[in-house]
Amino acid sequence: MPAFDDISHTIQLAIAPVFLLTAIAGFVNALLGRLARSIDRRRSLEELLPAYEAGSETVAHMEYELTLLARRINLVMWSLGLAVLSALFICLLIGLAFVGAYIATSVTRGLALLFICSITALTACLLLFFREVMLAGRAVQHNIRTKRGA
Numbered sequence: 001m002p003a004f005d006d007i008s009h010t011i012q013l014a015i016a017p018v019f020l021l022t023a024i025a026g027f028v029n030a031l032l033g034r035l036a037r038s039i040d041r042r043r044s045l046e047e048l049l050p051a052y053e054a055g056s057e058t059v060a061h062m063e064y065e066l067t068l069l070a071r072r073i074n075l076v077m078w079s080l081g082l083a084v085l086s087a088l089f090i091c092l093l094i095g096l097a098f099v100g101a102y103i104a105t106s107v108t109r110g111l112a113l114l115f116i117c118s119i120t121a122l123t124a125c126l127l128l129f130f131r132e133v134m135l136a137g138r139a140v141q142h143n144i145r146t147k148r149g150a
Contacts, residue, residue, distance in 0.1 A: 010101040017090045017115075024087045024122065028080060031129065034136075035076045042069040061146050068139045075132040082125035089118035 045062050052059045093114040100107030 010097050014094050014097055017094050021087055021090045024083055028083050031076055031080050031083065034132070035073065038069050038073050038076065042066060042073070064142060065139055068135055072132050072135050075128050079125045079128040079132065082121045082128065086118045086121035086125060089114050089121065093118065
C-alpha cells in the first residue's frame with residue numbers, strides 16, 4: 001500500500017498536466033466554434049449557388065470560397081483530432097503517474113514519453129490551426145478584392 005505522502009506528492013505533480021488538459025479543452029472549444037462557422041458558411045453558399053447563372057464571375061468566386069472552406073474544414077477536423085489525441089496522452093500520463101505511485105515503481109520513462117507525445121500532437125494541432133487561420137485570411141482578402149472589382 002502506498003504511503004499517503006507518495007499519493008499527495010503524485011497529486012501535486014499531476015496539477016501541471018491538469019492545467020495543460022484544461023488549456024487543450026479550451027482550444028478544442030475554439031476549434032469547434034470555427035468548424036461550426038465554416039460549415040454554416042459552406043451550407044449558405046451551397047444554397048445560394050443554384051440561383052446564379054453557371055459560368056458567371058459570381059459563381060466562380062463562390063466556388064473558390066467553397067474550395068477554401070472545404071480545405072479549412074479539413075484542417076480544423078485534423079487539428080481537433082490532434083488536440084483530442086494530445087488530451088488523451090495527458091490523461092494517460094496522469095493515470096500512469098498514479099499507478100506508479102500506487103505500485104511504487106519508477107514510471108519516469110513512460111511519463112516522459114507520454115508528455116513528449118502530447119506536446120508533439122499539440123504542436124501539430126497548432127500548426128494546422130495556423131494554416132486554417134491563414135486560409136480564412138485568404139478568403140477574406142478574396143472577398144475584399146471581389147467587392148472592389150464589382
